[in-house]
Amino acid sequence: MSSRKISGFPEWLPEQRLVETHIVDQIRRVFELNGFIGIETRAVETLADLESKGETSKEVYVLERLQARKEGQISELSSRTLGLHFDLTVPLSRWIVQHSNDVVFPFRRYQIQKVWRGERPQEGRFREFRQADVDIVGNGELGFHHEVEVATVMLEALNALPIPRARMRVNNRKILQGACEVLGIVSVESVLRELDKLDKEAAATIWNNLAETGLTPTQVEGLQKLTEIVTDSPTELRQKIQATGLSSELLSQGTDELCALLEGVNQAVPGQVQAYLSLTRGLDYYTGSVYETFIQNFEHLGSICSGGRYDALARNGSRFYPGVGMSIGVSRLVSLVLSEPFARSSRATPSAVYVAVDSEETRGESNRVARELRQRGIPCEVSAKAAKYGKQIRAAEQRGIPFVWFPATSEVKDIRSGVQQAADATKWCPPESDWWPTVETSTS
């Protein structure tokens, strides 16, 4: 029997799972404080929906019934074939169309769920991981200010976590689109795809590639000047864009929005946002603001919170549902927090008290004490075995349980300090800090 791990499918030990739960709870709290409504969608979508934005670049797992396979049936792929969702945006698009009469727009939703990607195992990426998404979806229209709001909420959520400071890079697709128009570039998609690599490959390679696809030196130079712009100041942003000499209505609208985004986010969460004009978010169908977020000193992990604005997050016939949303890669964050570690759980079990058992005959008495403690909300467990007290204390210690209760003498012992005192099971309480396991953080 091997280790039984399956590469790409992370699992945490109990004390690690408590840290993960803490992280998810913190994120959820910020989402709910901001009035986002939690939904959960099924794990599967039809291929028609999974591929609704054209063939997806994400690897999809399709499902087949084992019995059918054993009977030699291999179903043909069709639009109705079921696959596991690879993100939480595709399910939202489908859900919005399905429930457009059940919700009030703009609809503010959050969703924290696992997603699956059928990556090849050797690539070492997660194939199962948890994401935490917020999106605001309008019916026909959606105010720009929501693009500020979503970025703010995500920074607030990240600031609530035991991680170093997050820095958000923002851009606006209208600037890139406008610049391409002004420069007479038609192949906008392939340009976006190339620019998306700017952070990963040498810039010179990108510019060469673009020249090879037929862009003129003027076109390449225009893009180069524009995408070099990095600033957290709206004033400087305007000046630098002006200095490129590129100008059009779309470009100027994008510039206004990007400046408003910097100002709005800075007002709510100072010093964590930066205009970064080479940011494109590849081929996703964004039409306004785009976002990526990096953790200080852990930039090599890549963006841990990304997203943007779609003018057509969903559509139903001629009806469009614009949306803006971002997604936190929760599993990647948990992985980071655990490996550093930036946080640990004070114990691995919920139990604050281990109730000793004198003999199997008096187990009922120990159970009664446990019931009384639980009735007052104190998590506890009864010793698995009647044994010498020393042995039972060691059992509690191994489990990280701070208190042992002795029903025979009605005494409770703090096994860390050794202090033992008389106690009434209908009145005694552990100190607040020992009541439930707590997550202790080493950052901030």
Added chain:
Amino acid sequence: MSSRKISGFPEWLPEQRLVETHIVDQIRRVFELNGFIGIETRAVETLADLESKGETSKEVYVLERLQARKEGQISELSSRTLGLHFDLTVPLSRWIVQHSNDVVFPFRRYQIQKVWRGERPQEGRFREFRQADVDIVGNGELGFHHEVEVATVMLEALNALPIPRARMRVNNRKILQGACEVLGIVSVESVLRELDKLDKEAAATIWNNLAETGLTPTQVEGLQKLTEIVTDSPTELRQKIQATGLSSELLSQGTDELCALLEGVNQAVPGQVQAYLSLTRGLDYYTGSVYETFIQNFEHLGSICSGGRYDALARNGSRFYPGVGMSIGVSRLVSLVLSEPFARSSRATPSAVYVAVDSEETRGESNRVARELRQRGIPCEVSAKAAKYGKQIRAAEQRGIPFVWFPATSEVKDIRSGVQQAADATKWCPPESDWWPTVETSTS
């Protein structure tokens, strides 16, 4: 575009999701009060593990990479093929062997997760649903008292939910096994399988079937007398078993355990447990107590909480890990609670306050009020649009948000009573009952 529902994959609307979250939170709280440790396992297991107890009767979904399928590759089924887990017991067995050095035994774990079964859609069953399991797993040995404990914890969890009273039926495999031995029945498995149908089909059919498989009239009669026994009294249970005339060491050990189970559970949670000697739990590899639980007046839903004791929940070479556990069918319960309904959410959104906006120019002022409220833990959202107050109040009403805040005059209005008063965003609080959405129950 059809309704986009996929049969067997339930999804809840936001206000229903809040009820589901409430139910899961209640269950989790009882589990944690009883010192159970939460783990989460990956959604997939290998076929080797999924079929580790022989070919499973549960329908399994296997995964295939879409790109591979498109390239015409159809992977051969092998022991390493991945499939979605169909319960939380198989993952636990695998996890225990993998982490036997990372945990302290007896290991008390709970797990609340979705599972998938590749049922044929026409059968109208859930193909994706949530289960809530507790198991206690020993290393080599496991005290009988844990069989009492698990049943008690599950009744406590069910009693915390907005459902009618649950009744648990219990039996002990040693009684059935012992009776078969005494009666000289060799084909115990097929007998168990037949007896399992006693609640679903006419008893006469079952006895006929057994006679046809070669059982003698004496054997059938013996089983019949035994399996007719239903009682919540340990004394009566002993008498009735004695009256069957069947007797052996195993049978008597099973009887002792079943009596102890009735007594122990009754002591902790009075009046909800009953010995029900036709209960077999089919082919699952139970070796001691077995349990099923029904909801009063909703017995037709079948058992909503079942399980039992395994002497080999897991094994690693010659090392056995006995376990006892039960599983609540959370999705089925949520379905029941929503359809009656036994509970509803006070509102569909977390927001307690809708902050009005006078004009897009003063949106920053509204944002500031919202930030102040959130800093004190009050969930709120800012109006999507600057509009006449009447329109903004209607927007809050549509969303079920009880309060509207007017930053221009620093006033807050309870839109249900119409009462409007001056308020300071750094001090005002909503009444406790309006702070977060609450789940109001109509049972108990």
